[in-house]
Amino acid sequence: MKQIMKRAITLALPVSLVFGATVALPSQAADTTITWLIDNSQSNQDVAKALVAAYEKANPGYKVTTVLRPGGADGDNLVKTKLATGEMEDVFTYNSGSLFQALAPSKNLLEITNEPFMKNVLSSFNPVVSVGKKVYGTPFGTAVGGGILYNKKVYAKLKLKVPTTWAEFMANNKKIKAAGIDPVIQSYKDTWTSQLFVLADYYNVQSATPKFAAEYTAGKQKYAKNPAALRGFEYIEELKKLNYFNRDYASTTYAQALERVALGKGAHYPMATWAFPQIAAQTPNNLEDVGFFAQPSSKASVNGVTVWVPSGTYIPAATKNAEAAKKFVGWMTTAKAVDVMNSVEGFAGGPYYIKGASIPNALPGGVKDLIKYFDKNATAPALEFVSPIKGPNLEKILIEVGLGITTAKKAAAAYDADVVKQAKQLGLKGW
Amino acid sequence: MKLPKNAKWCQVSKVKKKIKSPYSYGLVAPIAIIFLLFFVIPTFVSFFFSMTRWTLFDWEFVGFENFIQYFKEASLAIGFKNTLIYGFVTSSLKVVLGLALAILLTGRLRAKGFLRSVVYFPVLVSTIGVGFTFSVLLDPNYGAVNKSIVAFGKMIGWETYGPGWLVDPNLLPLLSVSFVDVWKGVGMATVIYMAGLAAIPQEYYEALSVDGGNAWDKFRSITLPLVRPATASVIILSFIGGLRSFDLIWAMTNGGPGFLSDVIASINYKQYQAGFYGLATAGNVILLLFVLALAGPLYMYFNRKEQQS
Numbered sequence: 001m002k003q004i005m006k007r008a009i010t011l012a013l014p015v016s017l018v019f020g021a022t023v024a025l026p027s028q029a030a031d032t033t034i035t036w037l038i039d040n041s042q043s044n045q046d047v048a049k050a051l052v053a054a055y056e057k058a059n060p061g062y063k064v065t066t067v068l069r070p071g072g073a074d075g076d077n078l079v080k081t082k083l084a085t086g087e088m089e090d091v092f093t094y095n096s097g098s099l100f101q102a103l104a105p106s107k108n109l110l111e112i113t114n115e116p117f118m119k120n121v122l123s124s125f126n127p128v129v130s131v132g133k134k135v136y137g138t139p140f141g142t143a144v145g146g147g148i149l150y151n152k153k154v155y156a157k158l159k160l161k162v163p164t165t166w167a168e169f170m171a172n173n174k175k176i177k178a179a180g181i182d183p184v185i186q187s188y189k190d191t192w193t194s195q196l197f198v199l200a201d202y203y204n205v206q207s208a209t210p211k212f213a214a215e216y217t218a219g220k221q222k223y224a225k226n227p228a229a230l231r232g233f234e235y236i237e238e239l240k241k242l243n244y245f246n247r248d249y250a251s252t253t254y255a256q257a258l259e260r261v262a263l264g265k266g267a268h269y270p271m272a273t274w275a276f277p278q279i280a281a282q283t284p285n286n287l288e289d290v291g292f293f294a295q296p297s298s299k300a301s302v303n304g305v306t307v308w309v310p311s312g313t314y315i316p317a318a319t320k321n322a323e324a325a326k327k328f329v330g331w332m333t334t335a336k337a338v339d340v341m342n343s344v345e346g347f348a349g350g351p352y353y354i355k356g357a358s359i360p361n362a363l364p365g366g367v368k369d370l371i372k373y374f375d376k377n378a379t380a381p382a383l384e385f386v387s388p389i390k391g392p393n394l395e396k397i398l399i400e401v402g403l404g405i406t407t408a409k410k411a412a413a414a415y416d417a418d419v420v421k422q423a424k425q426l427g428l429k430g431w
Numbered sequence: 432m433k434l435p436k437n438a439k440w441c442q443v444s445k446v447k448k449k450i451k452s453p454y455s456y457g458l459v460a461p462i463a464i465i466f467l468l469f470f471v472i473p474t475f476v477s478f479f480f481s482m483t484r485w486t487l488f489d490w491e492f493v494g495f496e497n498f499i500q501y502f503k504e505a506s507l508a509i510g511f512k513n514t515l516i517y518g519f520v521t522s523s524l525k526v527v528l529g530l531a532l533a534i535l536l537t538g539r540l541r542a543k544g545f546l547r548s549v550v551y552f553p554v555l556v557s558t559i560g561v562g563f564t565f566s567v568l569l570d571p572n573y574g575a576v577n578k579s580i581v582a583f584g585k586m587i588g589w590e591t592y593g594p595g596w597l598v599d600p601n602l603l604p605l606l607s608v609s610f611v612d613v614w615k616g617v618g619m620a621t622v623i624y625m626a627g628l629a630a631i632p633q634e635y636y637e638a639l640s641v642d643g644g645n646a647w648d649k650f651r652s653i654t655l656p657l658v659r660p661a662t663a664s665v666i667i668l669s670f671i672g673g674l675r676s677f678d679l680i681w682a683m684t685n686g687g688p689g690f691l692s693d694v695i696a697s698i699n700y701k702q703y704q705a706g707f708y709g710l711a712t713a714g715n716v717i718l719l720l721f722v723l724a725l726a727g728p729l730y731m732y733f734n735r736k737e738q739q740s
Contacts (some may be wrong), residue, residue: 073704080706084487102706104488188598188688250598250688251571392705393506400689403600414505421500425707427484427491 137312529620562682627661
């Protein structure tokens with residue numbers, strides 16, 4: 001027994017040493033160095049590297065050290081913990097809208113309403129990073145659209161037309177299935193991807209119920225009771241019943257799903273245009289085979305796209321380098337910084353919220369498809385940007401619908417209950 | 432069954448006199464302070480925060496509202512059921528397999544030391560690492576397990592994709608995780624059983640041989656009753672471990688698909704993830720009470736049995 005333990009400990013020690021090792025970077029005393037926390041997605045890492053390099057070159061004596069954090073719910077917790085313990089980096093990039101509201105901005109963040117660089121920012125961005133009239137963040141990156149990615153080659157081969165209504169979409173799916181191709185790809189291994197059918201349907205919900213967001217926040221609208229809102233749940237149910245998903249959708253990952261739609265193994269993948277940088281990285285030769293259209297609606301006259309407003313860049317109130325942090329954040333709102341972002345391949349997923357921002361010429365075709373909706377002014381912000389309420393379990397509940405464990409109606413009711421919990425935890429009135 | 436006076440466990444459990452501690456307060460003070468600071472105070476603080484709406488930035492007292500909300504949680508029924516299934520499946524398999532392995536490894540065997548290390552080794556590996564490794568092995572398309580099943584199926588002319596170990600919409604994902612838990616934890620049960628077996632005097636077996644008993648008689652009449660203390664330890668340790676288990680489930684299924692393999696601990700973690708810190712703390716208080724309610728009687732039952740025998 002003793003021997004076993006001894007052997008095991010000698011085996012286990014080097015392993016823990018490897019995992020415990022950290023690397024510290026030396027900094028020069030003469031420079032003002034600030035830190036910048038950003039999530040670890042590949043496209044954000046690339047763009048952060050380019051931005052920091054350009055900033056340091058243009059501003060000698062100023063240094064920025066990038067710190068990476070996980071995305072998703074773990075990232076949410078990390079950001080909140082860092083703010084609560086006063087250990088947040090000097091500048092950090094994080095979601096706008098409902099997640100921003102959960103950071104207790106007036107307590108934790110530095111107000112930047114009257115900073116001179118705010119005149120660079122389109123005022124339409126401000127509501128998603130404000131509490132009352134006080135603004136706390138600047139836009140990072142571009143808006144993206146949620147809808148359906150489709151394979152253009154499959155469409156050309158089967159002579160299909162881009163659908164605007166759900167009926168047309170289902171007719172296309174029938175032909176695609178008959179041709180032996182998976183009509184719709186789902187990727188439940190990465191649970192967040194299950195939400196697109198419901199979240200990207202918000203343009204359609206809003207056109208049917210214009211006051212949905214305000215009434216929803218007040219607890220007067222429910223997904224299970226509003227037929228337009230329920231549609232998103234029913235879409236998934238219908239597709240499951242007709243067996244239109246890829247066979248292994250329960251274990252498919254986001255990356256595999258993007259590969260399949262790019263290679264034409266599947267015809268449709270409900271997703272947002274933030275996927276294009278990854279498609280460009282994974283399957284560069286097939287980037288132009290992927291197009292984008294808005295989520296179909298029940299009426300041909302309603303055809304628009306649900307938009308995800310960019311993340312914000314914020315300065316915590318507890319920073320010791322407020323001036324240097326403002327200088328960096330301000331620089332990121334300039335047209336020059338936009339040019340740097342555009343130079344990073346595949347970064348721009350749509351329009352910027354910066355005045356005078358240029359849009360790169362070499363946009364992927366899918367992003368150009370998205371910009372057409374902006375040109376027609378047929379866009380609506382996703383619900384999470386116009387209401388502080390988003391239940392944490394939506395992705396899991398929708399997976400239950402997709403796997404046939406529950407019905408659309410029951411799932412919508414379950415989500416309504418999930419939302420009640422969140423509203424209560426936020427301390428909202430009327431719940 | 433009458434036990435000889437020199438059997439160690441009998442003596443230990445029968446000494447119930449009040450003994451004056453041989454240690455002065457000064458000697459135990461440091462550990463007492465650590466205990467107070469890191470165990471007692473956090474426990475009571477958590478009782479307090481379970482009754483607040485807590486955002487990490489500020490809190491507001493809400494009484495028992497969190498507990499009411501927690502019991503309304505849709506996946507909670509699944510969570511309680513799964514927690515029980517998981518605790519029961521893992522602890523019973525660990526008892527059966529642990530005892531069998533212990534008998535094998537204390538018997539006549541070459542390379543005994545090496546084989547014992549092999550059984551114990553998974554206990555020492557990081558649970559998260561084991562979880563990720565098995566979720567790769569059990570992937571329905573690309574995993575080694577299903578690839579072998581498909582290849583074997585082809586050989587005998589059977590068209591199959593193999594089961595969706597971690598994604599099937601029924602009880603299978605939970606059971607898959609339980610089996611991995613057993614694989615990882617059975618070494619601990621084996622070691623406890625080996626110690627238990629070593630304490631059984633050889634004379635009993637010899638006596639039974641003289642009386643003409645076979646191997647099965649030896650197992651049933653000597654080994655099984657005399658390793659009871661070891662069985663009690665294994666059951667209590669693995670049952671409590673199973674009830675509060677979280678890391679393996681989280682690494683392998685995230686409680687999914689949907690909520691199908693959720694246990695109470697993963698439900699609580701999801702409340703933390705969502706930023707419902709007060710609610711999550713309430714969930715942990717409930718988990719504490721749940722484990723106490725189940726493990727306490729079990730512990731008393733085994734203890735009493737032990738003293739009677």
